[in-house]
Amino acid sequence: QVQLVQSGNEVKKPGASVKVSCKASGYIFRRFGISWVRQAPGQGLEWIGWISGYSGKTHYAQTVQGRLTMATDTSTSTAYMELMNLRSDDTAVYYCAKDANPLIPEPQMFDFWGQGSLVTVSS
Amino acid sequence: EIVLTQSPGTLSLSPGERATLSCRASQSLSSNSLAWYQQRPGQAPRLLISAASRRATGIPDRFSGSGSGTDFTLTINRLEPEDFAVYYCQQSGTSPTFGQGTRLEIK
Numbered sequence: 001q002v003q004l005v006q007s008g009n010e011v012k013k014p015g016a017s018v019k020v021s022c023k024a025s026g027y028i029f030r031r032f033g034i035s036w037v038r039q040a041p042g043q044g045l046e047w048i049g050w051i052s053g054y055s056g057k058t059h060y061a062q063t064v065q066g067r068l069t070m071a072t073d074t075s076t077s078t079a080y081m082e083l084m085n086l087r088s089d090d091t092a093v094y095y096c097a098k099d100a101n102p103l104i105p106e107p108q109m110f111d112f113w114g115q116g117s118l119v120t121v122s123s
Numbered sequence: 124e125i126v127l128t129q130s131p132g133t134l135s136l137s138p139g140e141r142a143t144l145s146c147r148a149s150q151s152l153s154s155n156s157l158a159w160y161q162q163r164p165g166q167a168p169r170l171l172i173s174a175a176s177r178r179a180t181g182i183p184d185r186f187s188g189s190g191s192g193t194d195f196t197l198t199i200n201r202l203e204p205e206d207f208a209v210y211y212c213q214q215s216g217t218s219p220t221f222g223q224g225t226r227l228e229i230k
Contacts, residue, residue, distance in 0.1 A: 035219070037168075045160075045168065045211055045221040059217055062124075095167055100158075100179075107219045109158035111179060113167035 002026040004096050004114035011120045012086050019082040020117045022096030029077035030054050031102040035110060036070065036081045038092040046092075050099075050107040051079060059107060086121045093118050125149055127212050129222035135230040142199040144225045146212035151192045156215045159188055159197045162224075163208045171210075172197065204229075 007021040022034065035050040049060045051070040058070050069082045079096055094117050097110035126149040136142055146157070154175040160168040170179045172188035175195055185200040199206055207229050212222040 037221075044224045045162075045213075047213075047219040047221065050219075061218065097168075100170065100173055106215075106217050108215045109156075109170060109173045109213060110168075111170045111173075113169075116167055 002098065002112045004098060004112055006094075006096060006114040006117045009118040009120070011122065014086055014088060014121055014123055016086050016121075017082055017084040018086060018119050019080060020094050020096075020119070022079040022081075022114050024077045024079070024098065027098070028102075029072075030074055033099040033104070033107065034070075034072070034079040035097045035099070035107050036068075037095045037097055037110070037113075038090075039095070039116075040089070040092045043092075047107065049081065052105060053079075054103060055105070057105065083119075086119075088121050091119065091121045124218060125152070125214050125216075125220055127214060127220055127222035129210075129212060129225045131225060132223075133226045133228060135228050136202055137230045138202050138204055140202050142197075142202055142206070142227055144197040144199075144210055144227075146190075146195045146197070146222050148193045148195070148214060152195075152214050154191050157188075157190070157195050158213045158215065160211045160213065161206075161208050162211065163205075168211065199227075202227075 030053045096114040098112045099108040100111040128147045130145045157175045159172040162168045176188045
């Protein structure tokens with residue numbers, strides 16, 4: 001069965017960086033893109049970026065452009081996101097989510113989600 | 124950026140009733156690009172509907188989606204206790220966006 005297992009919760013100071021991993025299993029990793037979606041406490045869902053499992057091509061949201069880097073390691077079927085220069089309003093649960101359709105060169109709808117990783121930014 | 128506006132913000136109904144949730148887009152969408160999710164407290168979102176009307180695997184047939192262009196609807200017939208949650212619509216493409224959510228609560 002498809003599973004996305006994320007790394008644990010993190011506490012960071014403003015200005016620091018955080019890296020979250022998302023290990024996939026149960027499907028052919030290279031055929032599907034992975035998006036990252038975040039949810040601030042008590043708030044809605046915000047898409048922040050996507051990476052192709054096949055080509056490594058990325059799309060980033062304007063709100064995090066220049067601070068967010070995404071990557072994949074196809075040998076371990078793992079996706080990573082690194083957010084730099086953290087601010088207090090980056091405090092959120094970060095989810096990875098798998099594209100529902102294979103080999104499409106842009107973000108799709110998301111049929112499987114990781115369990116979420118809470119990133120807390122506080123001085 | 125395509126803005127999705129969901130209504131109502133909160134819907135109060137009883138088990139067994141029908142829920143009708145709306146999602147309006149700021150510009151016309153391809154029906155293939157509209158999805159609905161359910162999120163229960165403390166859980167990740169779950170895909171319910173893709174391509175505006177296609178139920179995801181394992182989703183009960185009391186959930187149905189409809190609509191086209193800028194107006195889309197999620198209907199939940201015969202509400203069960205586990206259906207009371209927050210529902211989001213989402214449009215896909217180069218820059219996906221989500222609606223702000225509709226909270227379905229027990230009356």
